[in-house]
Amino acid sequence: MPFCRTCSAAVVLLTSLSLFAQPATPFYHLSGRSAPSLRHALFAPDHDVLLCTAANPHGSSVDLPPALFNPHELSICAWVVLKAQKQHDYRQVxxxxxxxxxxxxxxFKFGFWGAVPEFAYIHEDGKWHGIMxxxxxxxxxPNRRVPLADCPRLREDHWEHVAAVFNHGxxxxxxxxxxxxxxxxxxDALLIQDTLMRIGCGEASGGANAFVLNGLLDDLRLYPQALDSAQIKQLVADSKGKYSAGKIRFQDPSExxxxxxxPTFARKLAIVKAYEANPPPPSVSAQSPSMSIVRQHGVPMAARDGVVESMMCLMPQCSTDNHGVTMACRDFAAAGVDTVSDIFFPWMKWGDNCSGWWLAPGEYDFARIEDRLRAMTAGNPNARIIVRIKMNVPNWWLERYPEELSVNERGARSQQPAxxxxxxxxxxxxMLTDVVRHLEQSPLAKHIIGYLPAGGGTSEWFWWNYEKGLQDYSPANTAVFRRWLMxxxxxxxxxxxAWRNPAVTLANATVPSPDLRNASEDGVFRDVxxxxAVTDYRLFMSDVTSAAIGRAVRAVRAGLTxxxxxxxxxxxxxxxxxxxxQRLDNLGFQNLHKVLADPELDFLCAPTAYDRRRGGQEGDFIVAPTASLQLHNKLYWDEADIRTHLADGNESHKATSPDETAAILWRSFGHSLTKGTYLWWFLLSGNASFHTERIMNDVSAMARLDxxxxxxxxxxxxDIAVFSDELSLHxxxxxxxxxxxxxxxxFTELARLGAPSDxxxxxxxxxxxxxxxxLYIFLNAFYITPERRQAIHDRLARDGATALWFYAPGYLSPTGNDCQTMAELTGISFTRQELGQDASVDWLDAAGGWPGDPLRQLKRCPALTxxxxxxxxxATPLARLAGTGAVVAASKELPWGRSVYCLVPPSAEFLRALCDLLAIHVYSRSNDVFQANARFVMLHSRDDAPKSITLPKPRGWRNLIDGTVHPPTASISFPLPHGQTALFELLPPEDAQP
Structure with a gap:
């Protein structure tokens, strides 16, 4: 058990806790409604203590001077009530x-996973350390792991005292x-910096409030000393009389x-009543449809039997029973959403999901699959179904072939294969071919428009067991790696x-050791x-995955009629x-160019970015290069598994009100219109999370518009192309x-630029x-071969374009790590330096109209080696490091065009200044989320300030949310509160009359 062995030793010789255990004075103390310097405090009216729930979207926080902290010793104590909830989340004190x-x-952070306590921090190495x-x-x-199920935890719905003590590590x-x-x-010490301390919540990557405690908090104390066990026992003894020992109930305003x-769909929505009173005519033919991809209006689109249709899609909660599937499908059918998908699990039982149907080699319980599909068609007789089939193997397979399981660096086997x-x-x-062949020969085939083979971790083709350690040291994987090397x-x-190792052979080569895989010879870079050996293994992992995807796609095709x-x-x-x-070098996930080159694959999909889907955030795609997908005639579905205000759970990305829910749904639809992509609503947090009049009326309006x-x-x-490179990431x-x-x-900065980019x-x-x-923006063109360098120069010369390079363009090449190859790529000469800490940047006004002054408040340059x-x-200097004067941004005219370099990470302000210099039209200058194409513009507000969109030329426009039509104008001005969405259609002249 991972429990304390030494802490109790401090009190062995004590004869009286009250005599010897005298706690020091806290430098911060929050008690009841006495909350010094606390911002955005929300108190529970029935308990007079801090209420820490999603009802407080701002979260409570206090800005304490760093000098108050002792970085070597810190004690945090508090009384908390963790409200019982259905699923585990991070919950912060x-x-x-x-x-x-x-x-x-x-x-530092002190809180819980579910009800299991944690304390952790990020140090100078950029890694998490602690108990987490x-x-x-x-x-x-330093190196123990204990199943969460075996860990101590708090009783939920009861007052419990918790404490964390950091003492020199x-x-x-x-x-x-x-x-x-x-x-x-x-x-020995924490890194205490000039940062905000949130109380009763945490901070997600990107800065949003997250990880709400979802409970009550009182008597929070922070000490600059490491309290011992006796002192903490005394604190509990002195204060516990204030708190009830019984079960605690409190009213959360979000209720x-x-x-x-x-949750039981006891109430039938108005649109469902209307749908059932006047059902639409059948639109599914008697025969199995033939699907194709056609290029229409500048983007690839799906066609059923030659006719392009809306492909807005529903995926019900995958752990629900068949009745739940039917009810969700009926809501969305009434809203006009006919495309439906679901997950078919060959092994894992999750609630009442469709699982356990792969019985033995070549043996299947097809009735279970068919019953699930019929549940969809019962809810929507016009359902067009995309069948997602998981490729995990059942227990009988795992027991039969244990040697095929993946193995991490500690020798632990996973529960799935290599x-x-x-x-x-x-x-x-x-199995895929068998299932597809059966379904295609069944009466259900007329409803099926597609299949999604789902391999690897979480259906996403991550190497199984990646979260348990470095993969894969199994003998089976080593043998395949040797064949790849051959x-x-x-x-x-x-x-x-190649490996600079005279002892290695094709017969004895092994997967590189963890030390080799974790090393870093040149700062953030590997020595090329x-x-x-390490690079080869990373390339191998990605080749294995992309080849497996290709095999799975062809297995599906083999069963089709x-x-x-x-x-x-x-x-x-x-x-x-x-x-x-989710370490990229442990996932096998860097072969998108090969996957896109596969003519048998039609579409890709991925969830909306989890860390930026709240109101006011970008809510964009995690598959950034959607223009590459369209270039290769592939479709893209954005899996919008939105956590509405009715969702179970306490995730940081959950909406907290009906207004926020509506705004983020319309933002998702706006992305699909402006980017020429598809959208599916995934009810991952429960079918009832969408089952309300307002939400489904909004979905109905979007489906009608679609x-x-x-x-x-x-x-x-x-006018802007953005290039990101997978090869450099190796x-x-x-x-x-x-x-x-x-x-x-x-990409968060590009979303706020105010000008569209591909x-x-x-x-x-x-x-x-x-x-x-x-403008061609090269975000991470770090590893460049001579052939690729020539291709880049040819493209820039063709267009007479400007190239914007970030950080280390061309620093890596087949010849090694060298500033000379940076010069060969960019046309600008460099010297290598080390930047041991973050540094301020002085932006300069320059000849040629460079607007230095508006950039004064831009990002600092992060510590980089x-x-x-x-x-x-x-070269013309554009920015210098404060103090040293080193030029970290510059511009130079070259035979193929203008070359601009910037060490400072991309920012919307910097990119906007460059757009102005290049006469690239900027629609919005307010740093709001903005997207546009030839017909549609979308703006999602970051604050309450009035908004303005400037068009390249006067256009009539229609507000797609309220339906109003407006006469031609070159500037659209409107109010839009924080976190709300505006979505406009730009009209041709004949349609521009109100």
Missing amino acids: VFKSRRNDSPQRVD RNGNDLAIA HIALYINGECRLEGRTPH QFKAEFD MSSERWLNDACG GKYGTDDALQR RATQ TRKLVGTFYGYAHYLAGNTW RELIDQPRRSVA YLNSTQPRLRNYSRDA CYLLDDIAHPALPRYK PAFAVNDAA
């Missing part, structure tokens, strides 16, 4: 951080005065919405030269020439870069969160159908 910085800063949940375990520093966690968990981290909540297992892939693909190198001599859509989850390596939990506008142009009008250390500056976080894979730079652009300074007399 205190959280001191600034996570919208990069690298993100977390001085990791997957299904509690990770206890030692952490002790207490419940009701008893030390229950302890661990030791490698750091005002419970009148809407109808992604490279040929036996798994053969058997799973055989295909690449052919001879021992070639392998030895010295670490080929007519052409159906086939797609899967994939394509968000750029979103995961810098994620230290059908009505199907023939309107959705072509891009962007040469980065995946434990470096700073990399998010030039990937995931960059995002591509760098692999598509030479694609013959790539449109012309004025290596960093680079422009050392080129022919």
Whole structure:
């Protein structure tokens, strides 16, 4: 058991706690309604203590001077009530951080996973340390893991005393005065910085309030000393008389919405009554449909039997029973949503999901699958169904083939196979073909328009067991890796030269050790020439995954009688870069260019970005390069598993009011219209989370518009192309969160630029159908071969365009890590530097109209190793590091066009200034979320300020949310409160009359 062995020793010799245990004075104390300097406090009227629930969207916080803290010793004590909830979430007592910085800063957090206590922090290495949940375990520093089910926890709905003590790296966690968990981290001190301390909630990546305690909090004390067990026992003894020992009930203001909540669908919605009174005529033919992709109005679109249709989709809660599926489908049928999807699980029982139907090799309980499909058609007789089939294997397979299971670096086997297992892939693909063939020969085939083979972790083709450690050290995977090396190198001599290892052979090569995979020879970069073994293994993992996807797609095709859509989850390596939990080098997830090149694959899908889906946030796609998908004639579905205000759970991305719910739903629809993509509503948090008049009326309005506008142009009008490179990510250390500056976080800035942009894979730079652009942005073009360098220069010369390079363009190449190859790519000379801490940047006015002054408040330059300074007399400086004067942004005219370099991460303000310089039209300058194409514009508000959209030329416009039509104008001004959405259709002249 991971419980305290030493904390009780401090009190062995004490004869009287009251005599010897005298706590020190706290430097911060919150008690009852006495809450010094606390902002946005919300108190429970029936208890006179702090109420910490989603009803307080701002969250409570206090800004304490860093000097109050002792970084070597810290004690946090509080009385809390954790309200019982159906699912586990992070729930915070205190959280001191600034996570919208990069690298993100977390001085410390103290709270719970569910009801299991945690204390953790992020140190200079950018990694989490402490006692904290990791997957299904509690990770206890330095290196223990204990199943969460075996960990101590608080009683929910009762007052409990909790304490966390940090003492020169030692952490002790207490419940009701008893030390229950302890661990030791490698750091003598916490990094106490000038950051905000949230109370009763936390902060998500990107800066949003999150991880609400969902309960009551009182008597919060912070001490600059490490209290011992006796002192904490005395605190509990002195204060427990104030708190009831019985079950605590309190009124959460958010419960005002419970009148809407109808989990049994006892109330029939008005649109359902109207639908059932006047059902639509049948629109499903008697024969199995033939699906195709046609290019229409600038984007690829799906056609059923040659006719383009709305593809707005529903996915019911996948753990519901068949009746629940029927009821959800009926709501959405009444709203005009006919496309439906569901997940078919061959192994895992999750509530009343459709599972357990793969009985043995070649044996299936098809009746279970058919019953689920009939539940959909019972709710919607016109259902067009996309069948998602999980490729996990059942227990009988796992018991029969234990040698095929993946193994992490500690030798622990997973509960699913190695992604490279040929036996798994053969058997799973055989299952896919069998199931598809059966369904295509059944009466249900007329309803089925597509299939989604779902492999790997969470259906997303992550290597199984990635959350449990580095993958995959199984003998089976090692054997496949050796075959891959044989295909690449052919001879021992070639392998030895590449790996710089005279002892390695094609017969004895192994998966690189954890130390090798975790190393970083050149700051955030790997040494290209010295670490080929690690790079090869990363390339191998991605090749295995993309090959498995191709096999799965063809297995589905083998069972078809007519052409159906086939797609899967994939394509968000750029979103995961810098994620230290879902480490990119452990996922096998960097081959999007190969997946897109597969002519048999029709679509990709992925969830809406979880960390930016609240009102006021971007709510955008985690698959950033949607323009590459469209270039390769692929469809994209945004899986909008929105947590409405009626959703179960306490997630940070849950809406807190009906107004916020409506705004984020319309934002999702606005993204689909402006980006030319599809949308599916996934009721992951419960079918009842959408079952309310207002939500379904909004969905009905969107579905009607989606059908009505199907023939309107959705072509891009962007003058900006953004390129992100998967290959470069293979040469980065995946434990470096700073990399998010030039990937995931960059797209939040692009969303607030106010001018549309198209995002591509760098692999598509030479694609013959790539449109012309004025500005080419290269976010992470770090690893560049001579061939790719020439392709980039050719493209820029063709368009006479400006190139904007960030951080380390061309620093890596087949010849190694070198500033010279940066110069060869950008035309600008550099020197290598180290930036050991964040630094301010002075932006300069420059010849040629560069507007330096508006950029004065831009982001600081994050600590980076290596960093680079422009050392080129022919380049015009645009920004210098404060103090050193090193040039970190510059511009230079070259034969192929203008080259602009910037070490500072992308910001909307900087990009907007460059747009002005290049005469690129900017529609919005308010840093709100903005998207536009030839026909539609969408703005989602970040604040309460009045809004204005400037059009390239006067256009009539229709407000798609309220239906009003307005005469031609070049400027649309309107009020829009924080977190609300505006969605307009730009009308041709003949339609512009109100």
